[in-house]
Amino acid sequence: MKNIIDRITRNKVLSVINPRFEIDRGSPFPFGATLMHRGINFALFSPHAKSVSLVLFQDCTKDLLIEFPLDPKFNRTGHVWHAFITGLDHGIKYGFRIVGEEKYNPVDERIVLLDPYARITCGGQKWGHPVKVERDGKKHTFRVSAIVDNTFNWGNDAPLNVPLKDTIIYELHLRGYTVHHSSGVKAKGTFLGLTEKIPYLKELGVTAVELMPITDFDETGIDRVNPRNGEQLLNFWGYDPISFFAPKSAYAFNNKEDKVIIEFKRMVKKFHEAGIEVILDMVFNHTGEGGEGGPIFHFKGLDKTIYYLTDPKTGEYLNFSGCGNTLNCNHPVVRDMILDSLRYWVMEMHVDGFRFDLASILGRGRNGEVLSNPPLIERIADDPILANTKLIAEAWDAAGLYQVGDFPHFQRWMEWNGKFRDDIRRYVRGDKGMVPKLATRLSGSADLYEDDGREPYHSVNFVTCHDGFTLEDLVSYNEKHNWENGENNRDGSDVNFSWNCGVEGESSDPLISKLRARQKRNLLTILLLSQGVPMLLAGDEFGRTQKGNNNAYCQDNDISWINWRLVDENNDLLRFVKLLIAFRKKHSSLRRTRFKVETIDGKPEMSWHGLKVGQPDWSENSRCLGLLYAANPKTGDPDMYLMFNAENVQNRFDLPPASANRRWHVFIDTFKEPPEDIFEEERTPPVNNQTLYTVGAYSTAVLISR
Numbered sequence: 001m002k003n004i005i006d007r008i009t010r011n012k013v014l015s016v017i018n019p020r021f022e023i024d025r026g027s028p029f030p031f032g033a034t035l036m037h038r039g040i041n042f043a044l045f046s047p048h049a050k051s052v053s054l055v056l057f058q059d060c061t062k063d064l065l066i067e068f069p070l071d072p073k074f075n076r077t078g079h080v081w082h083a084f085i086t087g088l089d090h091g092i093k094y095g096f097r098i099v100g101e102e103k104y105n106p107v108d109e110r111i112v113l114l115d116p117y118a119r120i121t122c123g124g125q126k127w128g129h130p131v132k133v134e135r136d137g138k139k140h141t142f143r144v145s146a147i148v149d150n151t152f153n154w155g156n157d158a159p160l161n162v163p164l165k166d167t168i169i170y171e172l173h174l175r176g177y178t179v180h181h182s183s184g185v186k187a188k189g190t191f192l193g194l195t196e197k198i199p200y201l202k203e204l205g206v207t208a209v210e211l212m213p214i215t216d217f218d219e220t221g222i223d224r225v226n227p228r229n230g231e232q233l234l235n236f237w238g239y240d241p242i243s244f245f246a247p248k249s250a251y252a253f254n255n256k257e258d259k260v261i262i263e264f265k266r267m268v269k270k271f272h273e274a275g276i277e278v279i280l281d282m283v284f285n286h287t288g289e290g291g292e293g294g295p296i297f298h299f300k301g302l303d304k305t306i307y308y309l310t311d312p313k314t315g316e317y318l319n320f321s322g323c324g325n326t327l328n329c330n331h332p333v334v335r336d337m338i339l340d341s342l343r344y345w346v347m348e349m350h351v352d353g354f355r356f357d358l359a360s361i362l363g364r365g366r367n368g369e370v371l372s373n374p375p376l377i378e379r380i381a382d383d384p385i386l387a388n389t390k391l392i393a394e395a396w397d398a399a400g401l402y403q404v405g406d407f408p409h410f411q412r413w414m415e416w417n418g419k420f421r422d423d424i425r426r427y428v429r430g431d432k433g434m435v436p437k438l439a440t441r442l443s444g445s446a447d448l449y450e451d452d453g454r455e456p457y458h459s460v461n462f463v464t465c466h467d468g469f470t471l472e473d474l475v476s477y478n479e480k481h482n483w484e485n486g487e488n489n490r491d492g493s494d495v496n497f498s499w500n501c502g503v504e505g506e507s508s509d510p511l512i513s514k515l516r517a518r519q520k521r522n523l524l525t526i527l528l529l530s531q532g533v534p535m536l537l538a539g540d541e542f543g544r545t546q547k548g549n550n551n552a553y554c555q556d557n558d559i560s561w562i563n564w565r566l567v568d569e570n571n572d573l574l575r576f577v578k579l580l581i582a583f584r585k586k587h588s589s590l591r592r593t594r595f596k597v598e599t600i601d602g603k604p605e606m607s608w609h610g611l612k613v614g615q616p617d618w619s620e621n622s623r624c625l626g627l628l629y630a631a632n633p634k635t636g637d638p639d640m641y642l643m644f645n646a647e648n649v650q651n652r653f654d655l656p657p658a659s660a661n662r663r664w665h666v667f668i669d670t671f672k673e674p675p676e677d678i679f680e681e682e683r684t685p686p687v688n689n690q691t692l693y694t695v696g697a698y699s700t701a702v703l704i705s706r
Contacts, residue, residue: 032117353390405448492551671696
C-alpha cells in the first residue's frame with residue numbers, strides 16, 4: 001500500500017516539474033514569488049525563524065505535494081529567506097513552514113503560512129465555503145499562495161485624474177451591489193457583475209466608485225448565528241484582510257487563479273472607458289489574524305513583534321483597531337510592504353485612489369504613541385508613483401484618537417469629514433444652535449482645513465456611509481436595531497443624530513411618509529451643494545433600507561443587499577439625485593478651489609442671509625439660513641439662492657435682487673411633491689413674487705436666476 005501511495009505522490013510531483021528542475025540560491029528581493037525568465041524566485045522576510053521550508057501544492061487543497069527545507073547558510077541573506085527554482089510549473093501553489101521562537105513566531109509548526117506578497121490566494125474561491133483544514137479537533141480556514149502571470153492588454157488605458165473639486169464619490173459593496181435577484185445582472189456579486197451596472201452609474205453622474213474591501217478575507221471568520229433564524233453570520237464587509245495584494249477570488253465570476261486578476265483589470269478598464277474612477281478601501285490598521293487565539297495566516301508566524309504592535313512586557317497584542325490586533329505600520333519593513341501594496345494597485349491594477357480605514361493608526365509609533373510626523377503617512381503623500389492618486393483618510397481609530405481636520409496631510413490627504421455628517425444630521429432634524437455649523441459645512445469646513453493650508457476639496461462630505469444608518473433609516477429610526485447581529489444590540493454606534501419623524505420604523509401614515517421624503521431631499525441637497533467632495537452611499541439615491549441595522553457588517557442577506565426594485569418604487573427620489581448631481585457638475589460656484597471669498601462686479605462670491613437679506617441669524621434658536629452665490633459672467637454661473645428651514649413651521653424669506661435683466665426661478669423646493677420638488681434647469685418656473693419666497697416646514701429651496 002505504501003508503495004502505491006509513494007508512486008501516486010511521485011507522479012504528482014513529476015506532473016508539475018520538468019527535467020530542468022533545479023533549486024538555486026535565489027535573490028532576497030523582491031519579496032514574494034516572482035516569475036522570471038528562467039524560473040520563479042521566492043523571497044520571505046522572517047528575522048527570527050530558525051528554519052524555513054517552501055511547501056508546494058498542486059491545487060487549492062490542503063494536500064501537500066512536496067516540501068523543500070531552505071539552507072540557512074545558502075538560502076538566507078540577512079533576515080530574508082530565498083530560493084530560485086527552475087523547471088517548476090507556473091501554476092503551482094505554495095506556502096511556508098516556519099520553526100521559530102515562541103516570542104516571535106508563536107505558531108504551530110503544522111501550519112503552512114501564506115506569503116504576504118502573494119498576488120493571488122487559493123482556497124477561498126467559493127463565497128462562504130473556503131477550504132478548511134482540521135487541527136486539534138477544530139476546522140480552520142486554509143489559504144495557500146498562487147503564482148499567476150499578470151499580463152493584460154490595457155490598450156490606451158490611463159489614469160483619469162479627475163480633479164478633486166469635480167469628484168463625486170459613490171461608496172458600494174462589490175458583492176452586495178449586484179447579488180440580489182432583482183439586480184438584473186448575470187454575474188451577480190462579482191467584478192464582472194459590477195461592470196454591468198456601469199451604464200446606471202454613468203447616468204447617475206458619479207465620477208468615482210469607492211469599493212469596500214476587495215482584498216482577500218475570510219468571510220467565515222464569525223462564529224455567531226442570527227438569533228432570529230439561526231443562520232450563520234458571515235463577515236460581509238471584509239474589514240479583516242488576509243492579503244494586501246490579492247483580490248478576493250470569490251468576487252470573480254471566473255475564480256480560477258489566473259482569471260481573477262484579469263477580471264479585476266477588465267472591470268477597472270471598463271470603468272475608465274466610462275469616465276469613472278476606481279477607489280479602493282484599504283485596511284492597513286489590522287489584519288484578519290485577530291488577537292490571542294485568533295486565526296493564523298502569515299504575520300503571527302513570520303514575526304509577531306515586527307508586524308504587530310505588542311506590549312513589550314507581556315507580549316500581548318495592542319488593540320487600537322477594535323479588532324484584536326494593530327499593524328505596526330511605522331516599522332520600516334511593514335511600511336515598505338504597505339507602500340509596495342499601494343504601488344502595485346496603481347501600477348499593475350490601474351486603480352485611481354485609496355480610502356484608508358482607521359487611518360489614524362497609520363500615524364502611531366511602535367508603542368502605539370501618536371507620532372507628530374508619521375513617516376508612513378509622509379511617504380505615501382510624497383511617493384512619486386502615487387503622486388496623482390486620491391488619498392482619503394478615515395481620520396480616527398477605535399482607541400479614541402480623532403483627527404478630523406488635524407490628520408497629518410502633507411498637502412495631499414483628503415479626509416472623511418465626520419463633523420460634516422454629524423452637524424448636517426443635527427441641523428436637518430432641528431437641533432438648536434446648528435445654523436453656524438451649517439454655514440461652515442456648506443462653505444467647505446474652513447474651521448478644519450483652512451488653517452493648515454488645505455482647500456475645500458480636501459473634505460470628503462457625507463451624511464451616510466457603510467458604517468451606520470442608510471439615508472432611509474436615518475429618517476425612520478431613532479435607535480439602532482442590530483439584534484440580528486447576535487451581539488444583543490451592543491454593537492454599532494448609539495449616537496446617530498437620527499430622527500424617525502414620529503414613528504419608529506415603517507409607517508403607513510402619509511404625513512410621516514411626506515416628512516421623511518422631505519428630510520431625505522434636504523440631506524441630499526445640502527450634501528451635493530456643499531463645497532468639498534460629496535460621497536453618496538450606494539442605494540441611498542432610491543431609498544435602500546437596512547431595517548434600522550446601523551452595523552450590518554455580518555449580514556450577507558437582504559439587509560445588506562441592494563434591492564433594485566426600489567429604483568422603480570422610488571424613481572422620484574432617484575430623479576431628484578440625478579438632477580442634483582448634474583446641477584453640481586455644471587456650476588463651478590459649487591466646486592470652489594479656495595476658501596477666500598472674492599468679489600464679482602462688486603458683489604461677494606458667497607454671502608449669508610437670514611429671513612431678511614443681509615441679516616443672518618446665528619443665534620441659538622435660529623434654524624433658518626440663506627446662502628447667495630453671485631452670478632459669474634466668466635463661468636456662466638447664474639445667481640443661486642439657497643434657503644434652509646429646519647423649523648416645524650413655514651418661513652418667508654426676503655429675496656435678494658437677481659442680477660440685472662434676470663428673474664428668480666425655482667430649481668428645488670423639497671416641500672413640494674414630485675415632480676415639482678426639482679426641475680431641469682432650463683425648465684425652472686419663475687417665482688411669482690420676486691421679493692419673497694415661502695419655505696415650508698423642514699424644507700429647503702434653491703432658486704436660480706435666468
